[in-house]
Amino acid sequence: MLNVVAIREDFPILKREVNGRPLIYFDNAATTHKPIQVIDAIVRFYKEFNSNVHRGMHTLSQEASELYEEAFSVVAKFINAYSWEEVIEVKNATDGLNMVAWGWGLFNLRPGDEIILTVVEHHSNMLPWRIVAEKTGAKIKYVDITDDGDINYDQLEEVVSERTRVVAITMASNVLGTIVDVKRICKIAHSVGAIVVGDGAQYVPHVPTDVRDLGIDFIAFSGHKMLGPTGIGILWGRRDVLEDVKPFRVGGDTIKDVTLDSIEWHDLPWRFIAGTPHIAGMIGFAEAVKYLMRVGVENVRQHDIELTEYTLKKFEEELKEYIVVLGPLDAKKRTGIVSFNVQNLHHHVVAKSLDSFGIAVRSGGHCAHPLHYRLGFKGSVRASYYIYNTVEEVETFISALKIIVTLRDILSRQLVEDRCTGT
Ligand SMILES: Cc1ncc(COP(=O)(O)O)c(C=O)c1O
Secondary structure, three states: OOOHHHHHHOOHHHHOEEOOEEOEEOEOOOOOOOOHHHHHHHHHHHHHHOOOOOOOOOHHHHHHHHHHHHHHHHHHHHOOOOOHHHEEEEOOHHHHHHHHHHHHHHHHOOOOOEEEEEOOOOHHHOHHHHHHHHHHOOEEEEEOEOOOOOEOHHHHHHHOOOOEEEEEEEOEOOOOOEEOOHHHHHHHHHOOOOEEEEEOOOOOOOOOOOHHHHOOOEEEEEHHHOOOOOOOEEEEEOHHHHOOOOOOOOOOOOEEEEEOOEEEEOOOOHHHOOOOOOHHHHHHHHHHHHHHHHHOHHHHHHHHHHHHHHHHHHHHHHHOOOEEEEOOOOHHHEOOEEEEEEOOOOHHHHHHHHHOOOEEOEEEOOOOHHHHHHHOOOOEEEEEOOOOOOHHHHHHHHHHHHHHHHOHHHHOOOOOOOOOOOO
16 A cells, blocks of 8 residues: 555645645646655756766766666666666657657558557557558558447457558557556467557556566656656667667767768667767656655555545546546546546536646546547546545545536636647
């Protein structure tokens, strides 16, 4: 079990008030807050070690390089990678997914080859493949969801063929919360020789991740959704498939040697990390990973289940006639995400109203527009939990929603300026 009271002490921002109320932060699927240990590690780097890495013989550069390189080993241990060399620093999950689509897809796909996606995909795991399909002549095939918000695995088995080269799939949906059976997908895809690219943005922070056990080929995830700083993410790939990826951002530090007519690429992972990296970001991220390892991701998982189960139960008991829940009704099938709509009330109005109670949720299409259209919505409200959230906070959220639904007639006339940039 998590010691939530102690954990909350590590997060300075949780002392904030919003609209005169204690902040209740339920927008963790967008980004999580950062514990003081992560903030301190970043500040300490700039105060004591600041220097460029892999470029200097002087002491500061050597110390910075050591700290920076250690971060790769910390991440490798967290996901049970075969080696730290399989851990590629990228900007975020989006960047990592683009790296596979452009660096692997563009050079390996041929006209008529097939890429399999699902209707659940976040735009970050859909758009890169669509563009690369256009450029290579490959075809996209989509797998649907079942009525209870799971991936339609039977359909996946049907659409996979000898022409399938890639199955690119969210490992946990950022809207439905659905945790995908990655092993099952790998088995289906590998039976025809296709690779599996996992969008781990909502999975790695919430579900214990063992890349060897999953048998997957690539996973991309973001540091900022798991207590780390923004601007840092990871693309993990198994060495044999990574060797097949062409560096698509090149320049300083990506090579061993260059002459006017030849290039000798650097070893993994450096050939993919072009220019001065986000040194402080990687060090801060390693601190976040150490924090999660101390807490135990299996405990994060239990905590997610507890809060999600409680929310779904309260929705059923007290708000059933007003609320439509998206995704599986069994909390054990989800991460800590509950997306919903209040009937006859725009999702942005619900989110803005919750904000007046100090409750931060996300509203909109959550960068998964095709999924919302598939479900017959333009958007939804999303409450997403993490390690510092409490049952008491969920209770306040439910009470606020009960007030909001009674004021529906007045609120539905209220115009809320849409400040989301189309996502
Ligand atoms: C499932 C999923 N994939 C990809 C992303 C993109 O993450 P980032 O914006 O950090 O690149 C997100 C972000 O919300 C996500 O939820």
